[in-house]
Amino acid sequence: MAKHSAGILLFRRTQYGPEVFLVHPGGPFWAKKDAWTIPKGEYEPGEEPLAAARREFHEETGSPVHGPFIPLDVIHQPSGKEVIAWAAEGDFDPATLVSNTCFVEWPPRTGRQLEVPEVDRGAWFPIAIAQKKIFRGQEFFLDRLLAALR
Secondary structure, eight states: OOOEEEEEEEEEEETTEEEEEEEEEOSTTTTTOOOBBOSEEEOOTTSOHHHHHHHHHHHHHSSOOOOOEEEEEEEEOTTSOEEEEEEEEOOOOGGGOOOOEEEEESSTTSOOEEEEESEEEEEEEEHHHHHHHBOTTTHHHHHHHHHHHO
């Protein structure tokens, strides 16, 4: 059964065009990879996806996010995970990011559990740069945001 995640794509308007806030996954697997994602997380059947997206944003950044929210639709990532997202205009200082933690098995297949931050940092990117850094499949959310801002 496919996993379902919900997330928020925070954006701000600058004199050079919109920028989006992305986070970098924590842990040793991602440590040397330049791979970024929207703040998001899994939700349970029956849970309201937007409420889950707001919760996950707060858990991964330490900051609440406020609407209005722009629906960006649903994607299916190559892993099979279904991700639904909304955009919200706001600002956030990446230096204040405080993420919750999770346990991962590291090294793989050793049974050893390592506690790591879910995300280890966040940053603002112009859309053109974000399109190159964001997880494959999530570029769709950037396109939808640009269309909504036109």
